[in-house]
Amino acid sequence: MALTHKQIQAAKPQDKDYKLFDEKGLYLLVKRSGGKYWRMKYRFNDKEKLLSIGVYPEITLAKARTVLNTSRALLSDGVDPQAHKQAAKATSKRNAENSFQAIALEWFASHMKDKAETHRVRAKRMLEVDLFPVIGSKSIQEITAPMLLMALRKTELRGAAQTAQRAKQLAGQVFRYAIATGRADRDPTPDLKGALAPTTTKHYSALTEPKDVGHLLVAIDSFKGTHTVKAALQLSALFFCRPGEIRHLKWSDMNHDEQRIEITASKTHQQHIIPLSKQALKILEELHPITGRSEYIFPSARGMSRCMSENALRVALRTMGYDNETMTPHGFRAMARTLLDEVLGFRVEWIEQQLAHAVKDANGRAYNRTKHLKQRTDMMQRWSDYLDQLKAQALAGNVITANFRKIK
Known part of the structure; x- marks a missing residue:
């Protein structure tokens, strides 16, 4: 006689394990511990075998009978249900590992x-x-x-x-x-290709007009926040490296003998040199008594053991009146790229290499870190001097258009 839900629910543990039979080899094994396990007894190749189906009530009577019917169909096709279950389990595991x-x-x-x-x-x-x-x-x-x-x-x-x-x-x-x-x-x-909606590339906002740059530099010098953030803004303008590279600069990156900073560019993972102008050296010398106890040149305001937060410079620019649509920390790079080329007239490959872009030579090889280093050192000093001129003119209220182009 087939089992019923009431019989299964009423089955209580006894001194020994016992079985409640359903039909066609399906039965429920009731353990002394109280667990109830579905089993299917069958013969394959003249050998009696046992298939574990699952635990009641997770596996209901209806589901156990579905597994029974599926397994009997496999038997009629000459397939061992137990071997089929093991193969399916192995496939599932393999799929999970290769998901x-x-x-x-x-x-x-x-x-x-x-x-x-x-x-x-x-x-x-x-x-x-x-x-x-x-x-x-x-x-x-x-x-x-x-x-x-x-x-x-x-x-x-x-x-x-x-x-x-x-x-x-x-x-x-x-x-x-x-x-x-x-x-x-x-x-x-x-x-x-072509299946997704096209996007418009959004460039980082940057100031590229000399007059606007002059006013920005004056605002930075007048910044009322911490000396560390102020110095980071000043050196962002002088170094024009990526904001993350600025934040992660360490005192150990400085080569005092050669008056330069040596880092690994975050995007290209190539060695990169930042020549230090007189202005940059002065800022670093004034900052060292404040942050020199930290490994970072610009440590976090919350602790000297980590670098400045990602939003510190962005928030500082906002407090000075520069929102994301006007000027961003990344915008110092576009500012330098434009003015070094269009106003000061330096060679594009020197500028690109100082930006730590992946510049290649005529043979398609990446320039090494010291390529054009003498010229780039001169360029970085000229850039610092030019920014001082823009700042002085902004303070005088007389920013003029002058010929600052480099004589080649």
Whole structure:
């Protein structure tokens, strides 16, 4: 006689394990401990075997009977249900190990460890928010372009079209890593060319008119915040390196004998030299008694053991009246790039190399860090002198257009 829900619920543990039979080999094993386990007894190749189906009440009577019928169908096709279950479990485990999420996290650990902190955080967030919820659990081998597009469409729908484009690029890096490690055959991201909404590149706001730059420099010198933030703003204008590089500068990066700072550029990971002008040296000398106890030239206001926060310079500019649409910490780079070229007339390759861009020579090789160092050292001093001139003219209320171009 077939089991009923009432019989199963009423079954109590006894001194010994006992069985409640249903039909066609299905029974419920009631343990002395009180656990109730579904089992299926069957014969395969003239041998009696036992299939574990699951635990009641997680596996209901109806579900146990469904598994029973599926297993009997396998038997009729000459397939051992137990072997089929083990194979399915192995496949599930393999798929979990080769899931997009597992491989993406493996790629992240090996390829992002030397990247800037802000870049790592941004990439991790794109994985967790834009990609994992839709394709994270899927085997990377089975992910198609439409599946990936479904994930990216969700990002677009929340108004983040540029993030969707970046997430596509990030997914492409994961797929190419999977191909290189033998866990995928192809990268579906090229198939999505033109499928996402186009985005307009937004450049960092920057002041590039000499008169405006002069007023900015006067505002920085009049800044009422901490001396550390004020010095960071002053050196941002003189060094025009990336904001993250400014914040992470260490006193040990200074080569006092050569009067320069030697760092690794955060974006290109190449060795980079910043020649120190007389003005920059003076700022650093005045700052050392204040922050010299820290390894960082610009330590955090919350503790000398870490560098200045990411938003410190942006907030300082805002307090001086410069919002994100007018001037940003990154804007010092565009400011220098424009004025060094268009006003002072320095060679573009010198400027690009001092910006720590990946400049290449005629043979396609990256310039080494000391390429044109003498010329760049002269350029950095001329740049500091020019900024002093703009500041003096702003203070005098008489910023004029003059010929500051370098005589070649």
